[in-house]
Amino acid sequence: xxxxxxxxxxxxxxxxxxxxxxxxxxxxxxxxxxxxxxxxxxxxxxxxxxxxxxxxxxxxxxxxxxxxxxxxxxxxxxxxxxxxxxxxxxxxxxxxxxxxxxxxxxxxxxxxxxxxxxxxxxxxxxxxxxxxxxxxxxxxxxxxxxxxxxxxxxxxxxxxxxxxxxxxxxxxxxxxxxxxxxxxxxxxxxxxxxxxxxxxxxxxxxxxxxxxxxxxxxxxxxxxxxxxxxxxxxxxxxxxxxxxxxxxxxxxxxxxxxxxxxxxxxxxxxxxxxxxxxxxxxxxxxxxxxxxxxxxxxxxxxxxxxxxxxxxxxxxxxxxxxxxxxxxxxxxxxxxxxxxxxxxxxxxxxxxxxxxxxxxxxxxxxxxxxxxxxxxxxxxxxxxxxxx
Amino acid sequence: xxxxxxxxxxxxxxxxxxxxxxxxxxxxxxxxxxxxxxxxxxxxxxxxxxxxxxxxxxxxxxxxxxxxxxxxxxxxxxxxxxxxxxxxxxxxxxxxxxxxxxxxxxxxxxxxxxxxxxxxxxxxx
Numbered sequence: 001x002x003x004x005x006x007x008x009x010x011x012x013x014x015x016x017x018x019x020x021x022x023x024x025x026x027x028x029x030x031x032x033x034x035x036x037x038x039x040x041x042x043x044x045x046x047x048x049x050x051x052x053x054x055x056x057x058x059x060x061x062x063x064x065x066x067x068x069x070x071x072x073x074x075x076x077x078x079x080x081x082x083x084x085x086x087x088x089x090x091x092x093x094x095x096x097x098x099x100x101x102x103x104x105x106x107x108x109x110x111x112x113x114x115x116x117x118x119x120x121x122x123x124x125x126x127x128x129x130x131x132x133x134x135x136x137x138x139x140x141x142x143x144x145x146x147x148x149x150x151x152x153x154x155x156x157x158x159x160x161x162x163x164x165x166x167x168x169x170x171x172x173x174x175x176x177x178x179x180x181x182x183x184x185x186x187x188x189x190x191x192x193x194x195x196x197x198x199x200x201x202x203x204x205x206x207x208x209x210x211x212x213x214x215x216x217x218x219x220x221x222x223x224x225x226x227x228x229x230x231x232x233x234x235x236x237x238x239x240x241x242x243x244x245x246x247x248x249x250x251x252x253x254x255x256x257x258x259x260x261x262x263x264x265x266x267x268x269x270x271x272x273x274x275x276x277x278x279x280x281x282x283x284x285x286x287x288x289x290x291x292x293x294x295x296x297x298x299x300x301x302x303x304x305x306x307x308x309x310x311x312x313x314x315x316x317x318x319x320x321x322x323x324x325x326x327x328x329x330x331x332x333x334x335x336x337x338x339x340x341x342x343x344x345x346x347x348x349x350x351x352x353x354x355x356x357x358x359x360x361x362x363x364x365x366x367x368x369x370x371x372x373x374x375x376x377x378x379x380x381x382x383x384x385x386x387x388x
Numbered sequence: 389x390x391x392x393x394x395x396x397x398x399x400x401x402x403x404x405x406x407x408x409x410x411x412x413x414x415x416x417x418x419x420x421x422x423x424x425x426x427x428x429x430x431x432x433x434x435x436x437x438x439x440x441x442x443x444x445x446x447x448x449x450x451x452x453x454x455x456x457x458x459x460x461x462x463x464x465x466x467x468x469x470x471x472x473x474x475x476x477x478x479x480x481x482x483x484x485x486x487x488x489x490x491x492x493x494x495x496x497x498x499x500x501x502x503x504x505x506x507x508x509x510x511x512x513x
Contacts, residue, residue: 086465141476146478157446207450209461210448262466
């Protein structure tokens with residue numbers, strides 16, 4: 001069961017500014033975003049009895065409770081997989097709410113991915129204190145070889161994908177140009193008023209050849225976002241229209257690791273996203289009735305690979321799907337309309353859920369007309385959000 | 389970085405031997421090493437010496453960001469060994485421009501700063 005009968009909804013969203021140096025702690029950033037999300041919902045802190053997060057979280061739940069004045073937490077969880085688990089917060093919250101384990105659940109992420117002690121994209125040479133594995137698995141199998149960064153882990157998969165289907169870095173670049181076009185009009189985005197052409201993309205320096213240039217990477221960002229979720233039937237009493245969690249799922253496969261995911265037989269296909277899509281669309285939703293998608297784009301290659309794995313086009317066809325402008329507002333699947341993690345910023349994925357909520361409320365900067373169903377995914381976790 | 393579960397691999401590498409875990413219960417090879425066989429749940433295993441021959445499954449020429457312990461560009465590789473085990477490693481004795489997916493490779497060993505060694509791969513001779 002992935003739909004929970006649509007019994008849970010996002011009723012509040014909150015965010016800090018996104019920057020390269022927030023000048024304050026992750027805990028403070030999280031408190032600000034959660035406070036704003038509760039205000040957006042019209043709920044008091046004492047109403048919160050559930051907290052969900054995902055791994056590589058620098059903020060302790062108990063510190064949030066003490067800071068925000070929550071009274072009694074009946075449900076808490078962390079989804080595995082780091083950023084790939086970000087959308088799993090929707091499954092955990094919906095499961096808690098519809099089972100009765102919690103009534104009001106907060107999900108959040110706060111990062112100092114740019115100004116913090118360790119830049120998100122920088123070399124990882126020791127296990128992180130919060131995750132044990134710096135957000136991935138099997139680090140020791142990469143470290144002796146200088147394969148130390150998220151871009152380097154991803155690149156080993158992306159090169160195989162390019163080889164399998166005759167994809168070039170310019171094919172990735174066309175997706176980035178679309179994302180940056182969205183970001184150009186989004187005042188919250190790093191890419192606001194920063195136009196970028198395919199030539200600019202192709203002139204940017206190599207991070208990992210032949211697949212990832214600088215402009216293929218998401219923006220390491222400081223900031224926080226938060227969601228408040230509760231039962232759909234309670235939403236009528238609240239301040240904003242509910243964004244219903246129509247379906248939610250996660251998929252973790254036998255041979256799949258986290259960011260250093262190098263041991264599945266065929267790395268040209270994102271098997272975890274294939275399994276995720278099966279679970280999501282088993283709920284009865286159809287791909288062709290989606291009005292927009294928010295797809296985890298830590299690096300541009302995985303945007304194309306997920307379009308294929310999720311079934312929006314066949315294997316190897318994403319480059320054509322992108323080149324035909326299908327990710328644009330007039331395309332078949334407007335995608336990452338905030339600019340994505342590449343154009344808006346990298347709040348470890350969760351900022352994509354806020355954009356989906358804005359689309360369904362009709363308040364997005366790059367609004368899809370009459371948006372009623374929006375997909376959010378992060379590799380192996382995802383949800384379909386709807387409005388009444 | 390070496391753990392109780394991974395010592396079987398790195399200790400052999402320090403002696404310039406390439407091994408993988410072989411389950412003593414069902415004979416399945418596995419890598420990276422883990423304490424339990426996912427096929428038969430046996431906790432018994434041995435270090436199977438591998439031929440060191442394989443092909444290049446994928447690669448990346450790493451330019452940025454840089455860490456002082458490495459020379460750039462780093463030639464990162466995924467190697468499919470003929471026994472069916474895949475490794476993350478480096479390519480040596482090859483120029484970046486000459487790297488091709490599918491090229492035959494053979495193991496050699498590169499010394500580490502702590503006087504041990506790690507398996508790396510060069511074009512097969």
